[in-house]
Amino acid sequence: MTDEPEVLDVRGGDEPQLAVVGCVHGDEPCGELAMRRFLDEGRDLRTPTAFVVANPRACRRGVGHVDENLNRAFPGDPGGESYEGRLAASLLRAVGDCRVLDLHSTHSYPDPFVLVPRVDGRTLRLAAATGISKVVDIGHVSGGLIDHVDGVAVECGLTGTVRAAENAYEILTEFLASLGALDEPASGLETPPEIYHVFDAVEGSGYEVDATNFERVEAGEAFARRGGDVLTADEPFFPVLMSEEGYEGLVGFKALRVKRVADMDPEA
Numbered sequence: 001m002t003d004e005p006e007v008l009d010v011r012g013g014d015e016p017q018l019a020v021v022g023c024v025h026g027d028e029p030c031g032e033l034a035m036r037r038f039l040d041e042g043r044d045l046r047t048p049t050a051f052v053v054a055n056p057r058a059c060r061r062g063v064g065h066v067d068e069n070l071n072r073a074f075p076g077d078p079g080g081e082s083y084e085g086r087l088a089a090s091l092l093r094a095v096g097d098c099r100v101l102d103l104h105s106t107h108s109y110p111d112p113f114v115l116v117p118r119v120d121g122r123t124l125r126l127a128a129a130t131g132i133s134k135v136v137d138i139g140h141v142s143g144g145l146i147d148h149v150d151g152v153a154v155e156c157g158l159t160g161t162v163r164a165a166e167n168a169y170e171i172l173t174e175f176l177a178s179l180g181a182l183d184e185p186a187s188g189l190e191t192p193p194e195i196y197h198v199f200d201a202v203e204g205s206g207y208e209v210d211a212t213n214f215e216r217v218e219a220g221e222a223f224a225r226r227g228g229d230v231l232t233a234d235e236p237f238f239p240v241l242m243s244e245e246g247y248e249g250l251v252g253f254k255a256l257r258v259k260r261v262a263d264m265d266p267e268a
């Protein structure tokens with residue numbers, strides 16, 4: 001096996017301008033399932049689009065990664081020690097010039113939400129193209145694929161569920177329709193975008209999460225516990241990607257709700 005991503009196909013022309021990516025985390029099968037379903041339908045594409053399994057070795061083994069988290073390994077190193085480090089570099093060579101939709105799943109939340117590396121007109125337009133209103137600015141956490149390409153990531157639902165794979169299929173179809181690659185109308189956003197800005201990570205493992213993701217936790221409220229060890233909020237926040245399992249050494253993230261894009265610190 002090589003240290004290259006597995007390109008399932010390129011449709012609509014030879015030089016991809018769009019890329020759908022799945023299995024950056026090898027234990028999140030929804031993206032690959034959705035891409036294979038879409039490709040099996042044999043629909044015509046008007047824009048050259050690549051369909052890519054990012055981490056084939058981890059994917060075949062059903063594990064998150066082989067040497068390190070691929071989504072913390074970018075930009076990577078073609079001659080590096082770790083498989084994911086080399087893979088990160090080759091994945092950027094493959095999709096670096098494309099607008100990218102990166103499909104993931106979580107242990108934290110059943111409904112889809114979009115991750116953007118920062119909030120600006122370009123990322124918000126790509127986020128809207130997914131048809132999902134919930135948008136999380138994850139710029140606080142660096143090293144992800146979307147930090148290095150013109151793209152967004154989507155958490156499609158709970159890992160290993162049929163629903164996550166169905167959501168992933170609908171999201172990729174909507175994304176391609178919104179960007180004009182499919183000859184069919186996009187559905188568009190049902191509600192205006194709801195933007196969350198991640199400002200802090202909560203470290204620890206084995207915590208049971210009491211809080212519900214995207215539901216405000218008030219100052220003084222207990223939001224996670226491990227035996228007698230209780231985590232209490234110093235200040236109000238919205239939990240994002242918080243779950244007992246999922247991230248090594250991390251309970252999840254704290255976010256603020258952004259009322260208007262103008263409220264964002266442009267340097268943040």
Ligand SMILES: [Zn+2]
Binds near residue numbers: 024025028104105
């Ligand atoms: Zn993932």
